[in-house]
Amino acid sequence: MSTTEDSKKMAKPKAPRKKAAAACKTTARRKTAARKKAPEKPQSVLIVGAGFAGLGMAIRLKQAGIEDFIILERGNAVGGTWRDNQYPGAACDIPSNLYSYSFAPNPNWSRSFSGSEEILDYVHHLVAEFGLEKHIRFEQNVAELRFDETKGIWTATTDKDVVFTGRAAVMAQGPLANCSFPAITGIEDFKGKKIHSARWDHDYDFSGKNVAVVGTGASGIQIIPELVKVAKHVKVFQRTPGWVMPRPDFSTPEWNKLLFRKVPASQQAMRELLYWSHESMALAVIWNSPLTRIAERIGKWHLRRQVKDRWLRRQLTPDFTIGCKRVLVSNDYYPALQKDNAKLITWPIARISEEGIRTVEGIEHQVDCIVFATGFDVSHSGTPFPVLGRGGRVMGDDWKGGAQAYKSINVSGYPNLFLTFGPNSGPGHNSALVYMESQLEYALKGIRKIVGEDLKVLDVREDAQQRFNKGIQKRLAKTNWNSGCKSWYLTEDGFNATMYPGFATQYAAQMSEFKEEDYQTA
């Protein structure tokens, strides 16, 4: 909970961040020497991942009086996606007052859309404010999660064979945690520098360099304007143009911060306003409606206003219904592309060579560095590490035809396990953290039941899960995501295991009720 005192701490974001980061590293050194034998008494809860989801879960557990939990983090610092995505220009495309936890408001956001550094500061603040450090085990990369039905215990084994146990487990490793270079022919031949947007090399000096950027999604359009400012020349390789909407980004005036500090209800009111304005966007983004046409007109107006050349405008005009892929927001992407030292290339890439990128029009575009803003390895049918449930069943096998869960959070056959951002929980129009809060509350109800009633097994019924998914897929069929364009939301076969087909309010309603009859207990 944020008090005026907390607010004062947040007013100087730099200091706590450094402090927290340093603390994280110290903790890492202290805690990595964990014993290789499982502790005799299991924790109440094992949390995998110290990003927004894992830390949020930890806060809610603490607030509920559950203190015996640990967070296993593969890195040596907290922050997850915001720790990894520190490329120049990285920012959230949801307003900060909505992209933060309602149970830990920050009155001092410097802008309406904050950059990744400030968001990471907020994450560090959460750790410090709620005393989470002692619960985090850094550099513990979970390699397997296995359920022992007779004992009702989850065992996490790390890649260093360190073992942790818990009565319940929360998979909060995040859907956007893994990345790799794309499978473009010849990528290994390139002799210059290769950088992935999610693993930025802050030591590489772009000044005076010819740079290629592959990918024009959410990360690409943020990186490009920054690179154009420093690099000698930037070539942007685009496969599919996305819908780019204007970004109402303003710096927050001091009086506003003061108001939020002094009258927390005013910030809550702002959050409500932002929440409902984003909810209304669902009508344009999720379903094909007259509002979809209006949203597309705004996108086209933004393009026409910023790009005068007809051919360039054509190259940047999307050919899919808005919302089918992630909607992008930027005020400086289009102008950056038109700078003298920038060029948009829409020819298909034939291969990568030693010197650069060869496109199908026969030309080799020679560069010093290639930045891959090609997104993340999103698994629609697997898990990041083997998860073994009742009778040794493997979740990845159960999900071969596409990931399925009950209300996105429980999977039948895997008792006492809670997923954050599990199947069909993705928002297309509202803050991920709004969805996250509903998931955390739901998981908390389940965990309380397991701990409070001393249950060994709390397992969602197979029929309940099937019934739920039938309904979800039926609803998804009517959405823009399933309207024909290819996106990371869908599997190769077009199965949508990613998105939630409705308003955030509907999702919250879905998660608000814990139907005991849908569960089997032992």
Add this chain to the structure above:
Amino acid sequence: MASIDLDKMLAKIKSTQWALSDIDWDAPGAELITEEQWPKLKEFMADLMWIEHVGARAFAALAKKAPTDTLREIYSYFHAEEQRHANAEMALMRRWGMLEGDEIPEPNVNLRIIIEWLDRFADEMPVYVLGTVVPMLEIALDGALCTFLLETVKDPVCHQAFEKINDDESRHLGVGFTVMEMQGRSASYIKMVQMMARVMDPRLILGIASYMPLLNKMRDNVIAMGLPEEKLYKAMQKFERIGGRTEEGRRNPWFQLIKQHGRWVTNRSNKVYHVPVDALVKITGMVPRKALPAVPSWVKELTYEPTATR
């Protein structure tokens, strides 16, 4: 059924890519261009390059309208491949000393009008209009001109480049005819009604008015180069032969229209067609270049340089 598997074709296209840097543009053989050939060849190459470039733009329009993802991707590749051909032909012109500095050869007025039309209206045209016209242009102009070029020019680098270009073109035609057949599979009557509605579209009429003189103008250029016009006609008849080899192909009303037009073009005694169209060629020839609008920026994408740092 002569149709090809478009998914396999896309895989084949992706696996057979080549770049300008695969060819040694400074290899010996440029001296085999005779002094007599040089000026005519310069004009010929400029026309050829522009036809490729115009073809590229037509494929770009097709990519926007393609009915399936596979076809959309194929057309995106063809768009770039036609551009590659134009780039390669510019590189040949440079090799033969036909370019001064960074100069891009001037397109003739008929091509300029086509460029303008494509820029303004091509994206609005239904896929099957361009899908039928493009194979005709490819087979008649591209095909005939390339054959002639290889018969006349002895430079081995030219042969090396055109071997690659012709391989690409044969795939373009294969897809082109398959798409024409796909169009013919639907009920003819409905297609005919739809087509008539399209023909009434003033933008299309403008396109037809640009396309007709272009063919006649090219015929004149071909004759000026010393190519017997029968060769051009033979190539155009190939369109009729391949396009009409299946029931589906013949049922495509656009095929019937373009085929009929091809017959008019190749029949010099058809005064009803040739007198007004030749007159159009003359009239367009008198249009001062300054009266034409500025070339669209896609034209500036052409380059003879195999590598680019900017």
